Amino acid sequence: MIQLDRLSMTYKGGVIGIKPISLSFIKGQFTVILGASGSGKSTLLRCLNYLNRPTTGTVIVEGLGNLHNRKVLYEHRKRTGMIFQQHQLISRQTALGNVLVGRLAYHSTLRSFFPLPKADQYIALECLDRVGLLHKALTRVDTLSGGQQQRVGIARALAQKPQLILADEPVASLDPTSTHKVLSFLRQTCQEDGISAILSLHQIDLARIYADRIIGLSQGKVVLDGKPADISAYELKQLYSDKDSPDDEGFQESINS
Numbered sequence: 001m002i003q004l005d006r007l008s009m010t011y012k013g014g015v016i017g018i019k020p021i022s023l024s025f026i027k028g029q030f031t032v033i034l035g036a037s038g039s040g041k042s043t044l045l046r047c048l049n050y051l052n053r054p055t056t057g058t059v060i061v062e063g064l065g066n067l068h069n070r071k072v073l074y075e076h077r078k079r080t081g082m083i084f085q086q087h088q089l090i091s092r093q094t095a096l097g098n099v100l101v102g103r104l105a106y107h108s109t110l111r112s113f114f115p116l117p118k119a120d121q122y123i124a125l126e127c128l129d130r131v132g133l134l135h136k137a138l139t140r141v142d143t144l145s146g147g148q149q150q151r152v153g154i155a156r157a158l159a160q161k162p163q164l165i166l167a168d169e170p171v172a173s174l175d176p177t178s179t180h181k182v183l184s185f186l187r188q189t190c191q192e193d194g195i196s197a198i199l200s201l202h203q204i205d206l207a208r209i210y211a212d213r214i215i216g217l218s219q220g221k222v223v224l225d226g227k228p229a230d231i232s233a234y235e236l237k238q239l240y241s242d243k244d245s246p247d248d249e250g251f252q253e254s255i256n257s
């Protein structure tokens, strides 16, 4: 469904986000990216819809083409829902208002200045219902709990009617119960709707439970790739004991000083 060919990304100033990576993501899979802090998980996710523009290589989306093409990129973004760690909601808006943002790509900029059609409002309400928050539709999101806000974020992504969901540490700020609720809902919804999902997580145990496929990154490189059952606990643990990691060096220096 999505093919990366020797994709790399270097930030301004020369920091390497990811080294050349070639990968394909298969339609309908629930893929979890694991890796220590600074290993390149967010960079890779953001390259998948050009929020970070790759420095080298290509992203080809099946049925659309190369993301270098502006029209292809626009269409791909329209079909891609993003879920963020800190929800990225409009705090003064209601849950419904936030979920409606997911419908904006289906309208011209001019049209989006006016209330969206009833059909969009219905889709947004339906998505809020799916995440169990219909009763909070008219509540300001900054009065909701962290878990509820993340569910609004998921409803917004679903309102886009996406074929792909990219989620950057979607449960990082949630307690264990909300974490499982959010991940199992996301996985079930993706299965039911045939949505492919690529998530970055920090928790190995969650990746083992929910992923169809785990990709392990270390220092911007793919060092593991397979089904959870085919990857050993030792290999996964190694991802987080990377003594060569620049972040690890910095951390060691700071605790040694």
Ligand SMILES: Nc1ncnc2c1ncn2[C@@H]1O[C@H](COP(=O)(O)OP(=O)(O)OP(=O)(O)O)[C@@H](O)[C@H]1O
Binding pocket: 011, 012, 015, 016, 017, 018, 035, 036, 037, 038, 039, 040, 041, 042, 043, 044
């Ligand atoms: N905006 C930026 N400008 C410069 N360097 C950056 C920027 N964002 C990330 N980096 C660097 O790119 C590398 C990969 O970072 P990235 O955020 O992708 O890692 P990550 O695995 O998502 O980390 P974390 O788990 O802490 O979120 C790191 O060395 C990081 O310092």
